[in-house]
Amino acid sequence: DQQVKQNSPSLSVQEGRISILNCDYTNSMFDYFLWYKKYPAEGPTFLISISSIKDKNEDGRFTVFLNKSAKHLSLHIVPSQPGDSAVYFCAASSGNTPLVFGKGTRLSVIA
Amino acid sequence: DAGITQSPRHKVTETGTPVTLRCHQTENHRYMYWYRQDPGHGLRLIHYSYGVKDTDKGEVSDGYSVSRSKTEDFLLTLESATSSQTSVYFCAISDFTFGGTYNEQFFGPGTRLTVL
Numbered sequence: 357d358q359q360v361k362q363n364s365p366s367l368s369v370q371e372g373r374i375s376i377l378n379c380d381y382t383n384s385m386f387d388y389f390l391w392y393k394k395y396p397a398e399g400p401t402f403l404i405s406i407s408s409i410k411d412k413n414e415d416g417r418f419t420v421f422l423n424k425s426a427k428h429l430s431l432h433i434v435p436s437q438p439g440d441s442a443v444y445f446c447a448a449s450s451g452n453t454p455l456v457f458g459k460g461t462r463l464s465v466i467a
Numbered sequence: 468d469a470g471i472t473q474s475p476r477h478k479v480t481e482t483g484t485p486v487t488l489r490c491h492q493t494e495n496h497r498y499m500y501w502y503r504q505d506p507g508h509g510l511r512l513i514h515y516s517y518g519v520k521d522t523d524k525g526e527v528s529d530g531y532s533v534s535r536s537k538t539e540d541f542l543l544t545l546e547s548a549t550s551s552q553t554s555v556y557f558c559a560i561s562d563f564t565f566g567g568t569y570n571e572q573f574f575g576p577g578t579r580l581t582v583l
Contacts, residue, residue, distance in 0.1 A: 398576060399577050445509060452563055455572055457510040460510075
């Protein structure tokens with residue numbers, strides 16, 4: 357059973373518009389959530405994170421929202437740029453346990 | 468970028484042969500991890516280590532073993548490689564402050580393994 361789910365395998369967005377990537381989780385013990393970005397032939401790179409004591413964290417064009425009651429988080433990218441085209445992984449952990457990853461969403465930003 | 472290297476970066480081997488992948492870090496991080504990435508499966512944890520000689524199994528540990536004799540090195544061994552182990556393997560490292568929730572992992576560049 358998947359504890360972290362990314363139900364959209366792919367997403368296409370026009371350059372300059374908002375990209376919204378979604379992630380759902382089932383384990384109520386998760387208290388830390390992260391987004392990673394991955395380009396082909398490279399390792400994933402950390403993008404942004406949020407603790408369960410917050411409902412929003414912003415870093416430049418990237419904002420992560422956490423809805424604990426719905427066990428849902430989302431990543432907003434505004435404005436989207438062609439260089440944002442990549443696979444995005446949602447991840448979660450509880451305390452010091454290893455991260456659990458979703459299957460990823462491939463974002464294509466079209467110029 | 469975190470100092471993580473993986474070797475080899477590419478390897479082709481035959482079914483039944485042993486294979487060892489190496490992860491080396493220069494960050495002195497306590498935790499090290501091995502993941503595999505496959506289409507439709509995302510990143511799945513194979514094994515991880517929380518200190519020298521301290522390791523534990525992950526989600527997909529069958530057919531794999533690990534060893535960590537030094538802080539900086541974490542080895543992943545496929546005792547007898549099978550075609551189902553064809554994948555891209557990523558090493559990751561992380562560290563924690565006491566009582567903190569810090570859990571950011573830094574990933575290496577990956578090793579592409581093909582088992583024929």
